[in-house]
Amino acid sequence: NAGVTQTPKFQVLKTGQSMTLQCAQDMNHEYMSWYRQDPGMGLRLIHYSVGAGITDQGEVPNGYNVSRSTTEDFPLRLLSAAPSQTSVYFCASTQDGGNTIYFGEGSWLTVV
Amino acid sequence: QKEVEQDPGPLSVPEGAIVSLNCTYSNSAFQYFMWYRQYSRKGPELLMYTYSSGNKEDGRFTAQVDKSSKYISLFIRDSQPSDSATYLCATPTSGTYKYIFGTGTRLKVLA
Numbered sequence: 491n492a493g494v495t496q497t498p499k500f501q502v503l504k505t506g507q508s509m510t511l512q513c514a515q516d517m518n519h520e521y522m523s524w525y526r527q528d529p530g531m532g533l534r535l536i537h538y539s540v541g542a543g544i545t546d547q548g549e550v551p552n553g554y555n556v557s558r559s560t561t562e563d564f565p566l567r568l569l570s571a572a573p574s575q576t577s578v579y580f581c582a583s584t585q586d587g588g589n590t591i592y593f594g595e596g597s598w599l600t601v602v
Numbered sequence: 603q604k605e606v607e608q609d610p611g612p613l614s615v616p617e618g619a620i621v622s623l624n625c626t627y628s629n630s631a632f633q634y635f636m637w638y639r640q641y642s643r644k645g646p647e648l649l650m651y652t653y654s655s656g657n658k659e660d661g662r663f664t665a666q667v668d669k670s671s672k673y674i675s676l677f678i679r680d681s682q683p684s685d686s687a688t689y690l691c692a693t694p695t696s697g698t699y700k701y702i703f704g705t706g707t708r709l710k711v712l713a
Contacts, residue, residue, distance in 0.1 A: 494645075521699045530610065532690065532705035533646070540699070548700065580645055584699050589634060591692075591701060593645030 492516055496581050496594035503571040503601045511566040511597050513581030519592070521584040522564040523548070524556065526577040527596075533580065539564055571601045605629055608691055608704030617713050621678040625691035625704045628672065635667055637676045638690040640706065646690055650676070681711045 497512045515522065523538035535548030539558040553575060555567040564583075568575060581594040608625045615621055623637075634653055638646035650665045652658045652674075658665045664677040674691055688706040695702060 523699075525703075530705060532608075533692075533703040535700060538700065582645075589636065589651050590648045591636075591638075591646075593647070595645050596643070 494581055494583055494592050494594040496579075496597050498597060499595065500598045501600070503568070503599065505571060505573060505601060507571050509568050509571065511568075511579055511581070511599075513564045513566065513594060514562050515564075515581075515583040515592070516562065517583060517585065517592065518561060519583035519588075520561065520586045522558065523582050523584075523591075524554070524564070524566045525580045525582065526550065527580060528577050536566065536579075568599075573601045575599065576601045606691060606693060606702050606704045609707055610705050612708040612710060614710045614712060615681055617681060617683060617711055619681050619711070621676075621681050621685070621709060621711075623676040623678075623689050623691075623707050623709070625674045626672055627674070627693060630669070630672065632693045632695075634694055635665070635674045636692045636701075637663075637665055638692060638703075640688045640690060642687075649689070683711045683713045686710045 494515045520541045524536040525533040527533050534550050537556040539545045545556050579597045582591045584591050606627050636651040637649045639649045640646040652665045652667050655667050655669045662679045666675040688708045690706040691704040692701045
C-alpha cells in the first residue's frame with residue numbers, strides 16, 4: 491500500500507515549457523486534490539476532483555489543468571510555465587466521508 | 603482577512619517544554635478542525651482532528667477548540683527534538699472536501 495505517489499520529485503523548467511505532474515493513489519479514494527505550498531502563503535488549493543470524470547477549480551487554478559479519467563490517477567498539467575509557478579506541489583486524497591487528507595511527498599518545481 | 607490565520611513562527615523551545623500552537627478562524631460555520639505535522643521536505647501528515655468545541659487528547663498532544671472566540675490550539679507536552687516540524691491547522695469549508703489551511707508554524711525543539 492503506497493498511499494499517494496507523486497512524480498517527479500524535482501523538476502526545473504524553462505519559462506513557456508509545459509509539463510505534467512503525475513499523482514496516483516491506491517486507497518480507492520474518491521476525492522483528490524492538488525495544492526501548492528509557498529512561503530508565507532501556506533497550502534493553497536489548485537484543483538480538486540470528487541470522482542472520475544469530475545473536476546473543479548480551487549483557489550488558484552490559473553495556468554493549470556487537471557483531468558480524472560480513473561479513480562487512481564489525477565495528473566496536474568502546467569500549460570505554459572511561468573516563474574510565478576515555482577513552488578512545491580502536493581497531491582492529496584481523501585476517502586468519501588473521511589476526515590483525513592493523505593498527502594504525497596511533494597514535487598519541487600523551479601521555473602527559470 | 604484570511605479565513606484561517608496562524609503565526610508562522612519560528613518558535614524555538616528547550617526539550618521538555620510545553621508548546622502552545624494557535625490558529626484563529628473567521629467563519630463560525632467551521633466545525634471540524636485538524637492539525638497536520640509537516641517535516642522538512644515531506645508532505646503533511648494528520649496529527650489530530652477535533653469536532654466542535656472542547657478538548658481532545660492523544661498522548662503528549664492535546665487539541666482544543668474555543669468556538670466562542672474562534673480559536674484553536676495544539677498543546678505539546680514534554681516536547682522532544684523529534685517534534686521539530688511545521689504544524690498546520692486546517693478546516694474543511696462547510697459541506698465540502700475543500701480544506702483551508704493556515705500558513706503553518708515552524709517549531710524547533712532544542713536538545
